[in-house]
Structures are given as structure tokens and as C-alpha cells.
Amino acid sequence: APVRRLDYRPPAYLVESVDLTFELDPARTRVTARTVLLPQRTDGEAEPLRLDGRDLALESVRLNGRELGPGDYTLGADALVLPPQAGRTVLDVVTVVEPKANTALTGLYASGGTLLTQCEPEGFRRITYYPDRPDVLAVYTCRLVADEEEFPVLLSNGDRRDSGRLPDGRHWVTWADPHPKPSYLFALVAGRLGHIEDSYRTRSGRDVQVRVYAREGALPRCAHALGAAKRAMAWDEERFGLEYDLDTYTLVGVDDFNMGAMENKGLNIFNSLYLEADPETATDDDFAAVDTVVAHEYFHNWTGNRVTCRDMFQLSLKEGLAVYRDERFSGDLRGPGVQRVRDVRALRERQFAEDAGPQAHPVRPDEYQEISNFYTWTVYKKGSEVIRMLHTLFGEEGFRRGLRLYVSRHDGQAATCDQFVAAMAEANGADLTQFMRWYGQAGTPVLDVEPVYDAAARTYTLVVRQSCPPTPKQPAKEPLHVPLAVALLDPDGRRVPLRLTHEDAPSGTERVLELRQPVTTFTFADVPARPVPSLLRGFSAPVRMRMPLTSEERILLAAHDDDPFVRWESLHGYLTELLLGRYRAGDAEPAPLPPALTDALARLLRPEEPEPALAALMLELPGFDTLFGALDEVDPVRLAEVLRATREELARTLYEPLLECHRRLDDGRPYVFDAERSGRRALKNGCLSYLAELDTPEVAALLHRQYERADNMTDRLAALTALADRGDGDGVLEEFGRRWREHPLVLDKWFTVHARSRRPDALARVRRLMDHPVFSETNPNRVGALIIAFCFENPLRFHAADGSGYAFAAEQILRLDAVNPAVAARLAGCFNSWPSLDPSRRETVLRTLQVIEGSEGLSPETSEIVGNASVA
Ligand code: ARG
Numbered sequence: 036a037p038v039r040r041l042d043y044r045p046p047a048y049l050v051e052s053v054d055l056t057f058e059l060d061p062a063r064t065r066v067t068a069r070t071v072l073l074p075q076r077t078d079g080e081a082e083p084l085r086l087d088g089r090d091l092a093l094e095s096v097r098l099n100g101r102e103l104g105p106g107d108y109t110l111g112a113d114a115l116v117l118p119p120q121a122g123r124t125v126l127d128v129v130t131v132v133e134p135k136a137n138t139a140l141t142g143l144y145a146s147g148g149t150l151l152t153q154c155e156p157e158g159f160r161r162i163t164y165y166p167d168r169p170d171v172l173a174v175y176t177c178r179l180v181a182d183e184e185e186f187p188v189l190l191s192n193g194d195r196r197d198s199g200r201l202p203d204g205r206h207w208v209t210w211a212d213p214h215p216k217p218s219y220l221f222a223l224v225a226g227r228l229g230h231i232e233d234s235y236r237t238r239s240g241r242d243v244q245v246r247v248y249a250r251e252g253a254l255p256r257c258a259h260a261l262g263a264a265k266r267a268m269a270w271d272e273e274r275f276g277l278e279y280d281l282d283t284y285t286l287v288g289v290d291d292f293n294m295g296a297m298e299n300k301g302l303n304i305f306n307s308l309y310l311e312a313d314p315e316t317a318t319d320d321d322f323a324a325v326d327t328v329v330a331h332e333y334f335h336n337w338t339g340n341r342v343t344c345r346d347m348f349q350l351s352l353k354e355g356l357a358v359y360r361d362e363r364f365s366g367d368l369r370g371p372g373v374q375r376v377r378d379v380r381a382l383r384e385r386q387f388a389e390d391a392g393p394q395a396h397p398v399r400p401d402e403y404q405e406i407s408n409f410y411t412w413t414v415y416k417k418g419s420e421v422i423r424m425l426h427t428l429f430g431e432e433g434f435r436r437g438l439r440l441y442v443s444r445h446d447g448q449a450a451t452c453d454q455f456v457a458a459m460a461e462a463n464g465a466d467l468t469q470f471m472r473w474y475g476q477a478g479t480p481v482l483d484v485e486p487v488y489d490a491a492a493r494t495y496t497l498v499v500r501q502s503c504p505p506t507p508k509q510p511a512k513e514p515l516h517v518p519l520a521v522a523l524l525d526p527d528g529r530r531v532p533l534r535l536t537h538e539d540a541p542s543g544t545e546r547v548l549e550l551r552q553p554v555t556t557f558t559f560a561d562v563p564a565r566p567v568p569s570l571l572r573g574f575s576a577p578v579r580m581r582m583p584l585t586s587e588e589r590i591l592l593a594a595h596d597d598d599p600f601v602r603w604e605s606l607h608g609y610l611t612e613l614l615l616g617r618y619r620a621g622d623a624e625p626a627p628l629p630p631a632l633t634d635a636l637a638r639l640l641r642p643e644e645p646e647p648a649l650a651a652l653m654l655e656l657p658g659f660d661t662l663f664g665a666l667d668e669v670d671p672v673r674l675a676e677v678l679r680a681t682r683e684e685l686a687r688t689l690y691e692p693l694l695e696c697h698r699r700l701d702d703g704r705p706y707v708f709d710a711e712r713s714g715r716r717a718l719k720n721g722c723l724s725y726l727a728e729l730d731t732p733e734v735a736a737l738l739h740r741q742y743e744r745a746d747n748m749t750d751r752l753a754a755l756t757a758l759a760d761r762g763d764g765d766g767v768l769e770e771f772g773r774r775w776r777e778h779p780l781v782l783d784k785w786f787t788v789h790a791r792s793r794r795p796d797a798l799a800r801v802r803r804l805m806d807h808p809v810f811s812e813t814n815p816n817r818v819g820a821l822i823i824a825f826c827f828e829n830p831l832r833f834h835a836a837d838g839s840g841y842a843f844a845a846e847q848i849l850r851l852d853a854v855n856p857a858v859a860a861r862l863a864g865c866f867n868s869w870p871s872l873d874p875s876r877r878e879t880v881l882r883t884l885q886v887i888e889g890s891e892g893l894s895p896e897t898s899e900i901v902g903n904a905s906v907a
């Protein structure tokens with residue numbers, strides 16, 4: 036039965052303290068837990084003491100010092116239940132777990148020779164019996180005992196207290212975390228690791244040791260992450276006055292990890308993909324991702340840890356907020372406009388698809404089967420957009436005030452989304468009752484905008500209608516409170532002063548209009564000529580906006596608007612319609628590309644273009660998923676072909692400017708990762724990617740030269756990717772595989788290049804690569820780079836008409852489900868788009884889903900995803 040948000044009840048017992056002892060051994064680790072519990076119900080009957088536990092071998096239980104026998108408790112598959120306790124209760128539980136056999140990577144597990152934990156959301160119950168829910172906050176100590184040779188480094192939360200040696204050659208370390216925390220923030224790491232370190236002095240004068248731990252061989256690649264940690268610490272002090280609160284801040288990178296990273300108190304653990312970066316092995320995007328993920332985990336220290344979630348339905352309280360904060364941080368590093376466009380693009384490709392599919396759910400879900408399936412684009416990215424709208428409504432100062440009130444009011448507590456919004460409302464004297472619907476309503480709202488210019492009255496009117504399509508279990512929607520940022524441009528692209536008809540004087544040239552009703556009308560006065568509307572500036576709300584714009588207006592906005600999002604969106608919208616038109620036209624010979632469009636694209640390639648990073652984004656065609664989302668009964672193979680053919684045509688039309696731009700930006704300067712240089716490389720490699728569509732000797736020479744001469748992974752991988760679809764790419768592919776065969780994170784890029792390849796034998800090659808010595812079905816990064824990449828990022832081959840792609844996915848989902856359900860469930864999402872496919876593929880997918888659903892022993896994770904998909 037699903038867990039429901041409205042069934043929430045406060046815990047029957049709180050925990051005062053937890054003292055843990057781990058006798059670490061990869062095969063069998065013994066965990067001794069002393070938990071001091073306090074019953075909460077004073078109203079009549081005390082309740083049974085129920086402790087969560089999964090897949091544990093229970094060795095012993097003592098209650099207030101007395102050893103219990105099997106008759107004294109009930110031991111179920113997911114709980115240990117003791118009789119009701121009236122007063123302060125001391126429980127000593129000894130359990131045994133098997134880290135090495137734990138391939139699900141939740142609870143205590145092994146990654147290479149390192150032992151570590153992942154407890155969010157429900158991993159702690161795989162370590163010991165405990166009330167494993169986020170509203171039970173306790174103070175922890177942790178004593179780690181292990182062989183000194185094998186596990187010289189022993190880490191846990193908080194600050195290190197004490198250490199020593201045992202006569203049998205083992206050593207031990209004790210850690211103490213003074214801040215009360217929920218069990219999902221507990222962590223330990225034990226292994227043969229090296230570290231690099233630096234110190235950071237907080238504003239109020241605390242000296243913090245900042246350390247990054249990793250395998251010895253990876254340490255030279257960890258300097259960027261260490262710098263990112265310090266940058267994030269400084270940023271949070273400057274922006275929000277939030278300081279670090281322990282004497283050590285430890286980051287650890289491991290190779291086997293289900294997600295990106297984890298914010299355990301004082302001991303953040305990272306997928307090594309988001310911790311390691313150097314110019315030879317990492318691309319500009321990898322460097323930027325390290326900045327973002329390190330900052331994200333650091334920011335959780337206040338928004339997530341000091342203030343945590345009351346229950347897992349409130350997940351976006353910490354995740355949406357941490358994402359919002361990491362996006363702002365990254366914007367300050369990279370340039371806010373470019374960062375914004377990248378974030379919006381990701382949201383629209385992934386989250387909009389989620390909202391439109393069988394797994395659609397609100398930012399604060401109402402029910403779940405398996406909480407680990409709810410670490411979604413909606414909870415994270417749409418959650419961030421909801422926070423961002425508050426910033427748009429209240430401005431920087433008002434937002435800061437609200438955040439400070441929220442943090443100070445709920446410090447040390449487990450809070451709810453309502454409490455966060457209440458603090459924002461109170462700090463700004465605003466009524467956010469209607470705004471709360473953003474948390475409860477799933478689906479992507481639509482704004483239909485109808486502009487009317489009245490030349491005689493010199494007025495310009497915008498009629499805005501809002502609606503939201505039905506989603507599973509939510510057939511009807513209420514109107515939302517939507518901030519709509521607008522400006523009006525004159526024919527030269529300059530902003531005009533804005534005055535609504537009921538106002539006395541114009542105020543500013545950019546305004547945030549607020550929608551609350553299904554239909555809202557705004558009339559601007561003193562508008563001398565028909566303006567060009569610049570709407571939803573900065574993507575001020577996570578909506579689809581439909582608005583009749585002429586091609587000329589789009590080109591003007593793309594060239595002259597000072598809002599980077601609107602510039603990008605105007606061209607993107609133009610290209611989207613062009614591509615959709617070509618797809619709908621079927622086999623008819625496509626009309627040639629409009630010169631106004633190709634001129635606009637050519638302008639992006641000129642030296643005068645101020646921001647190459649933005650130009651690079653504007654140059655890219657809309658992605659497959661964006662186009663797919665706008666169509667019904669799609670033949671994905673034909674859609675992929677429309678995209679390819681249009682790229683080729685653009686490359687032919689813009690051949691000289693593309694070559695010229697590439698030549699100009701290929702300046703031979705040594706690699707440095709910063710905003711300016713990575714922007715130039717993005718544009719250069721955007722040109723290269725178009726050029727690779729053409730088969731001229733000049734292009735072939737250019738590609739091979741860039742591959743051979745690159746002093747960095749960004750340029751090398753760009754050349755490799757461009758070559759991979761071509762007949763002359765095989766030698767280079769082989770060379771890359773040989774050169775990096777000792778380096779799994781780089782080999783992942785190579786796996787993905789194969790997985791995404793348009794070549795007809797792509798699936799056969801993916802299957803062959805599954806036998807590669809570096810591939811491993813137990814490592815989520817390897818599976819992601821090869822299998823998941825094929826199913827999600829190679830529409831042409833995944834949707835092959837013969838059903839081979841679907842059959843492959845089904846086979847892998849079932850195989851992986853026995854290894855790691857979280858990974859299998861993620862892969863199972865590849866079928867979420869089936870309702871938009873053409874009838875014959877729809878039928879094949881449905882049959883495939885039924886086969887998966889009917890298989891024996893399917894995990895709850897995968898069965899929830901497949902079950903939702905097959906009833907859509
Ligand atoms: N809280 C982590 C973050 O920073 C995500 C961890 C989720 N882990 C999981 N097994 N679902 O986003």
C-alpha cells in the first residue's frame with residue numbers, strides 16, 4: 036500500500052542520543068547501537084516501540100540493561116517491535132550486515148576497498164533497528180573499529196574525538212556530532228584513502244579544516260573540488276550570512292554511488308564523477324558540475340541539515356532550495372544569463388517531460404510506493420523554480436529576509452514546505468496562500484498570451500489565460516499565482532517605459548506582472564508604436580507560454596533583447612517551429628531555410644558577439660525531447676532524421692562562417708577552466724559539431740587535427756563525438772579506448788559516445804562493450820554511461836522499428852533489478868514517453884511493460900515505475 040502524506044503522525048518516541056560502534060569487515064560488520072528513547076504520547080496508552088529494520092541479522096537486544104529473548108519482541112521483515120515503554124528507555128541492539136554483498140548501494144556497502152554508507156532516504160534501517168524517519172533528531176557518536184592496514188582512514192560525522200589501537204592490530208576512531216540530526220544524515224567512510232586539505236576561516240573567526248579524501252591516484256584531480264568547497268563557504272556567508280558550524284568539513288569521493296552526492300553532516304560523500312576534475316580527463320562541463328554539486332551539498336548544511344524535513348514528502352523543502360542555491364552560485368561563477376539558459380533548457384527537456392508523462396507528481400508529492408523514486412526532476416528542478424518565483428516576487432532583499440527568518444525560526448527542527456512559505460510570506464508581508472498550489476499541483480501550466488495594440492488609443496494590451504492539463508489523479512486544476520516578468524521593446528530593440536492604465540506615471544522598463552485568475556488583462560498606456568513583447572523574462576515561471584510572434588519579432592528579440600533567456604528562447608522557438616513543420620510535412624521536400632534565420636545564426640558566429648557561451652547555446656538546435664514533447668503519435672526515427680538533415684543543411688549554408696569562427700576561437704592558448712575560456716570553447720566546439728555533418732576533406736582534416744592536438748578533454752571529446760558518427764572515426768575511437776583504458780571515468784565518456792552513435796550497429800556495439808573489462812553492472816556510472824545512455828539518448832536506435840531497442844531495455848531492467856533496484860528503476864523510466872509514440876510502437880512498449888511487470892521478484896522501486904507507466 037502506498038504511503039500517504041496526509042497520514043502523517045508525529046513520532047511516538049523521540050531519540051535523545053545514539054552511540055554506534057562498527058566493527059568493520061567487508062564480509063560481516065557488527066553494529067552495536069545504544070539508543071536512548073523518550074516516549075511522546077502522554078494522552079493515554081503508550082504505543083508499541085516500533086523500530087525500522089531491513090535485511091538485518093539481529094544478534095541481540097537489551098532493554099534497559101536486560102537481555103531480551105525472542106518472546107519479548109516481534110521481528111518482522113521491516114521492523115522490530117517492542118512492547119510500549121513508559122519512560123526513558125535505553126536500547127542496545129547488535130546487528131550484523133554484509134557490506135560486500137550489498138550491491139544496492141544503500142546502507143553500508145563496499146566500493147572497491149572502501150566501506151561507506153548511504154542512508155538517505157531509508158538506508159539507516161539497513162544498518163540497525165531504529166526509528167528511521169527524518170523528524171526523529173538525535174545526537175550521534177560513532178566509534179569505528181577496523182584493521183589498520185586495510186582501513187587506515189576512519190571517518191564519520193562531526194568532529195574527531197579520539198583514537199587508539201587494540202591489541203589485535205585493529206585501530207579505532209571516535210567521532211562526535213554535536214548537532215542533532217535525523218538518521219538519513221548519518222555516514223561513515225573507512226578505507227585506504229589519501230587527502231588534500233586547506234583551511235577556511237569563517238566570518239566569525241572559526242578555523243575550519245577542509246579536506247577532500249579520495250583514492251591516492253585520484254588526489255591530483257581533487258584540487259578543483261577543494262577550491263569549490265571554499266568558494267561555496269564564502270558565497271553562503273556573503274549572500275545569506277550562513278556560516279559553517281563544525282571544525283572540520285570533509286568531502287569524500289567514491290567510485291560506486293547511486294546518485295550525484297550526499298550531504299551527510301560534516302561528511303559529504305560524492306560520486307567521484309562530481310569530485311574529480313583536471314584538464315586532461317574532465318571537460319568544461321565536468322568542471323562546472325563539480326562546482327555545482329560541491330556547492331549543493333555544502334548548502335544543505337543549513338537548508339537540509341540544520342533545518343531538515345519533517346517527512347519525506349517535504350523532500351523539495353531541502354532539495355528545491357539547495358538546487359536554487361546551487362544554481363545561483365553557479366550563475367555567479369559562470370554568468371547568470373548563461374547559467375539560466377542551461378538550467379531552463381534542462382528543466383524543459385526533462386521536467387516538462389516528467390510532468391507530461393505517467394510519473395507526473397507535484398513538487399510535494401501526496402503518496403509514494405517507494406520514496407527513492409521521488410528524487411526527481413520535479414522535486415529538484417521544479418522545486419527550485421518555485422523558490423525562484425519567490426525571489427522574483429520579493430527581490431533579493433525580501434528573499435534574503437525570508438530565508439533568514441525560515442532558518443532562524445526552524446534551526447534544529449524538522450520543517451515542512453508550508454513553514455518555509457509561511458516564513459517567506461511573513462518576512463514580506465505577503466499572502467502566499469494561492470502560491471502554495473505550486474507545491475500541490477502537478478503538470479506544466481500553460482500561459483496563452485494574446486497581445487492587442489490599439490494605435491488610436493496608444494495602448495498595448497496583453498490578455499493572459501492560464502490553464503494546466505490534467506495529470507494522473509489530478510483531473511482538474513486551480514489557477515496559480517504566477518509572476519510574469521515583462522518588458523516591451525521598440526522597433527530598434529530598446530525597452531520602453533511601462534505604465535499600466537490605472538497608474539499615474541511610468542515606473543521602469545521591466546515589470547513583474549502577477550497572475551492569479553484564469554484570465555488576466557494588462558493594458559499599458561502611452562505606447563507610441565506596436566512594441567515587441569519580451570515576456571517571461573528570465574523564465575520567471577515554470578510554464579509553457581504560447582504567444583503569436585512573427586519571425587521578424589523573434590529575430591529582433593534574439594538579436595537585441597538584453598534578457599539572455601528571451602534571446603535564446605526567441606531563436607529556440609523559431610527553430611522548434613521550423614523543425615516541427617518539417618516533421619509534420621512528412622516526405623515532402625522541405626522548404627529552404629529562411630535567410631533571416633540563417634543570418635541570425637551567422638551573426639552569432641561573428642567576433643562582435645559579446646558572450647560566446649550564450650551564442651553557443653543559441654546555435655544549438657532544440658533537442659529531440661523538446662520536439663517529441665510537442666507532438667503526438669510520433670515516429671521517433673523520422674523525427675531524429677529531420678533533426679539530422681536540418682543540421683546538415685545548416686552546416687552547408689553556414690559552412691564558411693562556421694569554419695571561420697572555429698578558426699578564430701582555436702587560438703592555441705593553453706587550457707584554463709574559467710567562464711570566458713569555457714564559453715569560447717563551447718562556441719568553437721558547437722561549430723565543429725555542425726561541420727562534422729559534412730564530408731569535405733577540410734572538415735575531416737579539422738576534426739582529426741583537433742583530436743590529435745588537443746591539450747584538454749573538452750576539445751578532444753568534442754572531436755571524438757563529432758567523429759563517432761562518421762566513416763573516418765573508427766581509428767580515433769579505438770585510440771581513445773586504448774589510451775584511457777585505466778581510467779573508468781574517462782572511459783565512461785567513450786561508452787557514451789558509442790551508446791549515442793547514429794550508426795546502424797550502435798546496439799550491437801553497446802552489447803559488445805558490456806563485455807569490456809572496465810564495464811561493470813554493479814557500478815551505476817558504467818551502467819549510466821552505456822545502457823542508460825543508449826536507452827535515453829539514442830532515440831534513433833532505441834526506437835528501432837524492429838523493437839530491438841525495447842527488448843534490450845527490458846532485458847537489462849530485469850537483470851539490473853536483481854543487482855541494484857534504484858538503477859533498474861531509473862532505466863525503466865525510458866518507457867515513460869510511450870503514450871506519445873505511434874500506435875505500433877505503443878503496442879510494443881505496452882507488451883514489454885507487461886512482461887516486466889509480470890516478472891517474479893521485481894523490486895518495489897522498479898514495479899512502481901513500471902506500474903505507473905503501464906496504466907497511463
Ligand atoms: N540528498 C542527496 C542530494 O544532495 C541525494 C541523495 C539521494 N539518495 C538516494 N539514494 N536517493 O541531492
Ligand code: ZN
Nearest residue numbers: 331335354357
Ligand atoms: Zn540535494
